[in-house]
Amino acid sequence: MRVGDYEVPEGLYYTREHEWAKVLEDGTVLTGITDYAQKKLHEIVNIELPEVGVEVSQMQPFASVDSVKATSEIYAPVSGEVVEANEALLNQPELLNQDPYGQGWIARIKPASPEKLQEELKALMTAEQYAKYIEELEGS
């Protein structure tokens, strides 16, 4: 769906800090930043990726992106082990602006168990809830 200028794909889970999480068929979770986040950050020129193998906890900072103006923390939408980081972003950080839900993905996380993942997903927003959330942010 679309809220104003912002794309909010259905089927993903969203954080209040504007990350998205997509549960893949193998049970791992692909993560990135939302269209709203990339438009607010504007001109992303650098990313600091998490190391593969590192354990992250839900809503703890695990990466950061630099716009020209500032550095912003990226929070892990779910807990688990980072099994893959998108190294293409190191040379092409602009992919975060151009394709935030596609080529601009940041990392893939392997949750400790499907049960733990299901529990954590309850703390995240659906597309509908996130759409309403950014509508409120824009309105204020």
Add this chain to the structure above:
Amino acid sequence: MSQAALRRTPLHGFHVKRARMTEFAGFEMPLWYEGIIPEHMAVREAAGIFDVSHMGRFLVEGPGAEAFLNYVLTNDVSALEPMSSHYSLLCNERGGILDDIFVLRLAEERFLLVPNAATREKDLAWLLRHSKGHDVRIKDISDQSALVAVQGPRALEVLNALSSVDLSGVPRYGLVETEIASVPVLASRTGYTGEDGFELYIWDASPEKPERALSVWGAILRAGEPVGLKPCGLGARDTLRLEAGYPLYGSDMDEHTTPLEARLAFAVKMDKGPFIGREALEAQMAEGVKRLRVGLRLVERGVPRAGMPVLDPDGREIGRITSGTFSPLLRCGIAMAYVPPELAEPGTELLVGLRGRRARAVVVKFPFYDKTKYGWKRTTQAGGGP
């Protein structure tokens, strides 16, 4: 923060329609219109126009004006011819920098001071307090005027198409009275980008009476757009000044920094009479400084930011970044930092503690860019090449 509480410049009406806005020093100002990178590059390669009306403007007049300014400021105003300007510093008794100020000599007994927006009230109180016994009048005219900067290698050509007076003969730091779009302005050949250009003082302009400022702004935009002039926000202003090596008050210097540490000794004249801070600065000159402001260029990926530690090659913390960014021109991280004098030599290899890793950096001379290709001293034609 409540937007209603923020101050506005006379050009606010233009900005809100076109720019991403930000709060700066109590003002609601444009951060960028199109983006920091394209605006930055427009200034290096063609021209840009900035609203800098948030800066302060004080008139200092009277038979005692020269002696007074020579007592409160570090540079020597007696060396200034009428209709010329220079950079100066306001220091406290300890030699700490209260502000950096541009001083424009309009006439023998008439000066215009341009302090920073955030320090305007503090500076005015300081000047008034120290003016006792001097035959001067000090008047804050910031709210009755606008200030617009037109910067870049094509700024002169754009302005000359609109100016009633030929501006090409105005030297760097020189001033001239002219009309732009039939509005009288004071034009000074100065700026904060490193490039050639002018700063235009537009009198009798306020948020309630924006017509004159809007006329000048609109005429320059229309005349400049065919050669690539863009409206530029504070985002590009900051990246441009950083590349040029100009310190920002409140970030790269404050009351706990002296002009010698900040490498601004060129604006301190010891061969004039007494001035506030003189003894402390003389003592520091004799003793030597313990830290110096340097430029750091990252030689690997990463963006340095204010507050990050600077480390020697053995990993010992030796200083802190005071401002840093991604350089749109050089396409790498650049920063200003204070380090001990023995590590301040250009070519010295240091480390910057980024979040989670260390990046290699090298001390470089200001400006960060190649002076033969960019900046007002450039020797090659802008927009040249195939």
